[in-house]
Amino acid sequence: MKIESLNNPHVKEWCKLKEKKYRDQEGLFLIEGEHLILEASKKGVVKKILSSSIEVDADFYVTEAIMKKISSQKSIPKRIAVCEKLKEEKIKNRLLVLDAIQDPGNLGTMIRSAVAFGFTDIILSLDTVDLYNEKTIRASEGMLFHINFVKIDLNDFLKQIKKDYQILATDVKSGKKISRIVKKENVALLIGNEGQGLKEELKKQATDFVKIPMQENCESLNAGVAAGILMYEMSDLNA
Amino acid sequence: MKIESLNNPHVKEWCKLKEKKYRDQEGLFLIEGEHLILEASKKGVVKKILSSSIEVDADFYVTEAIMKKISSQKSIPKRIAVCEKLKEEKIKNRLLVLDAIQDPGNLGTMIRSAVAFGFTDIILSLDTVDLYNEKTIRASEGMLFHINFVKIDLNDFLKQIKKDYQILATDVKSGKKISRIVKKENVALLIGNEGQGLKEELKKQATDFVKIPMQENCESLNAGVAAGILMYEMSDLNA
Numbered sequence: 001m002k003i004e005s006l007n008n009p010h011v012k013e014w015c016k017l018k019e020k021k022y023r024d025q026e027g028l029f030l031i032e033g034e035h036l037i038l039e040a041s042k043k044g045v046v047k048k049i050l051s052s053s054i055e056v057d058a059d060f061y062v063t064e065a066i067m068k069k070i071s072s073q074k075s076i077p078k079r080i081a082v083c084e085k086l087k088e089e090k091i092k093n094r095l096l097v098l099d100a101i102q103d104p105g106n107l108g109t110m111i112r113s114a115v116a117f118g119f120t121d122i123i124l125s126l127d128t129v130d131l132y133n134e135k136t137i138r139a140s141e142g143m144l145f146h147i148n149f150v151k152i153d154l155n156d157f158l159k160q161i162k163k164d165y166q167i168l169a170t171d172v173k174s175g176k177k178i179s180r181i182v183k184k185e186n187v188a189l190l191i192g193n194e195g196q197g198l199k200e201e202l203k204k205q206a207t208d209f210v211k212i213p214m215q216e217n218c219e220s221l222n223a224g225v226a227a228g229i230l231m232y233e234m235s236d237l238n239a
Numbered sequence: 240m241k242i243e244s245l246n247n248p249h250v251k252e253w254c255k256l257k258e259k260k261y262r263d264q265e266g267l268f269l270i271e272g273e274h275l276i277l278e279a280s281k282k283g284v285v286k287k288i289l290s291s292s293i294e295v296d297a298d299f300y301v302t303e304a305i306m307k308k309i310s311s312q313k314s315i316p317k318r319i320a321v322c323e324k325l326k327e328e329k330i331k332n333r334l335l336v337l338d339a340i341q342d343p344g345n346l347g348t349m350i351r352s353a354v355a356f357g358f359t360d361i362i363l364s365l366d367t368v369d370l371y372n373e374k375t376i377r378a379s380e381g382m383l384f385h386i387n388f389v390k391i392d393l394n395d396f397l398k399q400i401k402k403d404y405q406i407l408a409t410d411v412k413s414g415k416k417i418s419r420i421v422k423k424e425n426v427a428l429l430i431g432n433e434g435q436g437l438k439e440e441l442k443k444q445a446t447d448f449v450k451i452p453m454q455e456n457c458e459s460l461n462a463g464v465a466a467g468i469l470m471y472e473m474s475d476l477n478a
Binding site: 116117179213215218222224 | 344348351352354355356357378380382385416418451452453454456457458459460461463464467468471474476477
């Protein structure tokens with residue numbers, strides 16, 4: 001199908017997906033570029049593909065002006081896809097639990113590290129930045145299609161899993177070095193908000209406190225880096 | 240001194256420092272907020288302080304409109320300082336060598352991790368993003384005042400240090416696990432551009448190749464995270 005008018009109802013609908021409100025309402029989101037479309041196709045969530053080039057496969061052939069209007073990037077991609085949101089699956093044994101992460105780039109980076117280090121699930125607090133934000137998707141480098149996401153009230157969630165999972169939280173003072181922790185089969189790593197850290201009520205649910213040893217003149221690491229180092233140490237690939 | 244006009248020559252001069260060209264020309268840069276000003280003061284590089292509040296110490300008391308014009312942040316800080324650029328010092332024994340890092344946030348994050356893990360110097364290629372970019376400074380959380388920077392042609396630099404330093408570069412295929420590397424007293428870690436990786440000519444100068452073990456479905460990590468994990472493993476604090 002060919003579309004040439006910026007006022008076409010489809011175009012308006014796709015543009016709206018740049019806002020969280022409409023993504024939630026429709027259960028859809030946008031991805032841009034070949035790498036992401038390939039990963040999303042493997043996962044089976046691609047609904048429609050748009051392109052301004054008749055040389056590639058697409059459901060809708062649109063003008064460059066339309067691509068530009070829908071795209072969030074500086075240079076327009078070859079193809080944009082409308083995808084269905086990922087379905088929540090049953091959690092497995094290695095969980096990254098994120099409390100109120102606010103920066104979409106940080107969230108994307110953590111998704112990428114979680115897949116790299118063999119985590120099975122990412123649990124997002126209700127106040128974490130939207131998984132389907134275009135910056136999150138971009139920073140994840142397509143890795144969001146390789147892991148299960150659950151969005152839930154973390155307090156309830158942690159109470160529920162506590163008897164079956166080791167729950168690690170960071171504490172720069174009383175924490176044990178992460179390299180010294182004996183990891184159990186079922187493990188959940190809690191990471192807090194970039195500025196505020198982990199909420200006190202969630203910290204209370206931890207079964208073990210860990211830290212990354214640092215020089216004294218440095219108080220903390222970037223949240224994405226800290227999460228990356230902790231997950232790296234928890235990976236089985238290092239032995 | 241009190242300034243009320245947006246057209247005051249001082250105001251124009253300070254605003255220009257938001258551009259790299261003028262920072263280079265004047266040898267000056269801007270920092271915002273109390274934490275950064277404290278760190279810069281300890282380092283002795285603060286030249287002038289501006290504020291719109293007469294309740295704090297400053298050299299120039301300006302209007303809120305002027306603060307807003309000079310500031311790069313959404314909410315204006317209590318104070319802004321004009322600082323002298325950092326002087327290059329003689330390099331010591333633990334070097335982070337950055338080739339063409341383009342994202343100022345990534346650079347700031349790496350500075351923060353380098354200080355955390357006891358690195359002594361950061362060597363910047365001539366095409367690395369500006370150290371004095373406001374996003375770099377903000378992401379470094381003031382840690383740029385705790386480490387020595389040298390900006391230099393990396394090819395020349397590596398040839399020069401090669402006989403005295405172990406030079407580590409990453410290679411996902413042939414690299415040894417970073418946790419298994421025997422670190423020497425003098426060591427330099429090479430990190431390449433976010434998209435392109437390390438330039439071939441620089442890779443040739445490496446004495447050891449290392450890797451971070453990852454699951455197969457993940458090709459790479461965010462550059463800041465990868466650098467963080469490598470520096471963490473090279474730190475003496477982990478033992």
